[in-house]
Amino acid sequence: MQAELLVVREAARVLDDAGLTASILVRDLATGRELAHRADAPYPLASIVKLPLALAVLRAAETGDLDLAEPVRLDPGRRTPGPTGTCRFEYAAEIAIGDLLSLAMCVSDDTAADALFDRCSPDAVTAVLREVGVEGITVRHRIRDLHETLASRLSEDERPQALALAIAASTAGGGHLIPQLDVTGANAGTARALVDLLERIWGDPALAREREPLRRLLSGNLVRQRLAPDLESDDAEWFSKTGTFLHLRHEVGVIEHRDGGVFAIAVLSESSVPAQRQPAAEQALGAAASLLHDRVRAAAT
16 A cells, blocks of 8 residues: 555656646556546546547447438538648538547547537437446537637637636636636546546446447547557557647546556646647656556556
8 A cells, every 4th residue: 555655646746747737547447456646636628528429429329319321511611620630621521420430539620529519419428428327527518619718719829828827717626717627617527437437438238339439449549649658569559538628638548458457547637837738748647647557557467
């Protein structure tokens, strides 16, 4: 127990040195053994919300309420702002629901995610979470709502002010001047609830039909600068989804080791540094998660 406390303290020091407040939970999916730092603190989810959205879309497809092959017309005049995928399209396009799902999960395409929310509402996504027994995640709005905040409307030159506002307007209890960053009004969840969701995706018989499609989507994530460098190798595959918005930097996923070990990991964080590019923060999140993962994995051997 003393050794575990020392590991958690070291992880907290690594995060603090990088200007981060974070929640981390690592759980051995075979034994339930876990190690955590502030795992029950709620955070706005940013693009992590696309994971429960994907689950809800796949369940709707299984029940016949959605057809993954159905084409959806995307009008560039209604696209959600964002740096990837269809957010950058200049012309109208038709894309199947199943392909929108791939774009939303693998390149974190916000326009694709909102097209899915148009067919599977935030309330419907939350209802699916409750059906599978996950209580600590609530989905309340589409991705485009994040871009309607005052902070997000500022120009690129004004982005440092947006980051400073996001940092300064937070409260210790998760409140925020910007409604979409207030955990009582935002898409919000805890590291523990996200690990619970991953555990159900990986092992709940009731999600057997959704499991393999979700594993494929998570394995196809192309945003890999955060936790992947410290976790994956030729002997370990990392299935993940990231979330980034203003001062928020998150990642959740499952690592499968060739020796049979399987661990769910959730890292949710906010930075106190008003800068868009923070390689030290990305490295700190990976290092802190790796410290807890290595300790939990060592206990299993």
